[in-house]
Amino acid sequence: MTTTHSNRTPIDYEREMNRSQFEAVSSGAGPVLVIAGAGSGKTRTIVYRVAWLVDHGVDPTSILLLTFTRKASQEMLGRAIRLLDDRVALVSGGTFHSVGASILRKYSRFIDLDASFTILDQSDSHDALDIARKEIRPPIEDMKAFPKPRTISEIIGRSLGTGNSIQEVIGRRCPHFESFGADIERIREFYEDFKKSHHSVDYDDLLTRSIELIETNDGVRRDICNRWSHILVDEYQDTNRLQARMVRLLADGHDNVMAVGDDSQSIYSFRGADFNNIMRFSELFSGARIIKLEENFRSVQPILDVANGIIQGAESGFHKRLFSEKKNGAKPMLARPFSEKEQSLLILRIVNELRQHGIPLNDVAVLFRAGFHSFDLEAELTKVRCPYVKYGGFKFVESAHIKDAIAHLRVISNKNDKISWARILKLIPHVGDKTSQTLANVFSKVGELEDLATVLPKGKKYSDSVENLINSINEISRMDGNLPEKIDSLNHFLTPYLQAAYDNYPKRLRELDQLAQMSAPYKSLVEFLNDVAIEPPEREIDEDWEGNTEKLVLSTIHSAKGLEWGTVILIWATEGKIPSPMSLGDPDDLEEERRLIYVAVTRAKDRLVIVVPQTTYDRRLGVIPTTTSRFIDEIPVDQFETH
DNA sequence: TCTTCTGAATTTTTT
């Protein structure tokens, strides 16, 4: 029987894109590196490439699309389905971490890992490091001067990501901690043991342990390399050493890899990303074809002129120069309000003006370097009741009540999870750091959930509450309802805590309901927790009290990557904000700040405003004058409209 | 004396 898949006229690949895009989309076997300038139709190229492969007889189940966010892969595959047909739905897509997690779940028996392992997110891993910091023997002598868990985690992570030893990383990044190198090394060992004994893995383990598995186990390697014959990697400039290694391993034997990225937009080195990966792609994959996409379909030329000017000063990178057919258009505006307050008021004026010209609020974005740079603006927006959404900074899943609910679920799924035990016990009155640690220790060693009550100390102030907690957990784990029902019943149990702890508990309760709904598609608790840990689900666009869905966008530059707006307003373009003071110590970090500004300005389609407040407030010095960011100062003034 | 509770200060970017 013959079936016809196509639900539309055949795609005329050659006519629907420009020459270099077509060259990438239609390239044959072997490694290809696509250097895709900002706004050059990178996503479109990947979408068409997936369609082209399927259209030309490649089995969709043997295609893997690797991205940095699940949303990105879903969007791209969704577009490819609409472009071609349902066969594309069989393509595998996901993040490096999710692929790592599924490899570990599938082959856990080969590496002494419980298949129901818990994935520690960043704050879990900080908690574990904090425990290590306090429990290693002999104890650390001067705890006050010792780095915080967050710093320890950065050091260890960087050591893994770069391949340098812990001592080397400290010497380079924070020499003032040099004398603690040996202690941090001991903490790392303790932390590794801790993870092993509690059946948990952290983000880095998802990569390192799956790499190790593929490298050491021939059967597994054959299995995996046969599974995917064509691999596409998005945002290759943001891969770290481990991720590049993983791509190399996954493509073992066929080398059918298409890596897409832009070295000028590499802005995640703090997370271990190394844009040298993209420069070295041809060494890893010999004979790689390099294709550059330089035609920009997004911005008017005057905006690109500024963008080109900014990136021209960069020390290294693939040479490229963006150009656009949209030759006419306004020059970017450079505004110099007196103070932060004036800056906020200026933005209100601009937004109002645009609105009067019929431009919807959500086509305007205000971008900044760090989450707190928008505090004053947020206050002003609230004052005049201008609706806005903010991206970057705190995330849905990072809010305390969601983490609490998830910690309960984790305990149900893996009762060895000491960190989650400690977290939920601390919610109970009269249980603090010490008691929660002790109880968590005891609880995580008990054989069955049902037996918990037997090890609970009686007659303490907290005994009844803890018993209540144990009963509820037992009840929920025994329930045979589906996942949302279980979470509902947990939420019911949590309600009194929320009431006691938060004034806005109705809102938080609604968010817990959302969590229950999000769990509906999952077959098991383990799978749900797995996805939640790797990629926190995004908060749904909530309508505010006036039913507004059209909102001004406030975003960190990092969170704005890959997006575009008609109007972009970059605020705080001053020294000390961009570049951030943290970057001044290392020339590589400073270069990354340049790329950040580049990413910010290339988000704009028609209008770009760069705001440089003339003064700033310092807690110690009071009101002090600012200096224009060096990256803006480099640009000839005649490229701007000054205000 | 050991723990918990409370309030004040601080925060680069985040899969």
Added chain:
DNA sequence: ATTCAGAAGA
């Protein structure tokens, strides 16, 4: 939201 220091409690 998290962390820290000091007060109050057991």
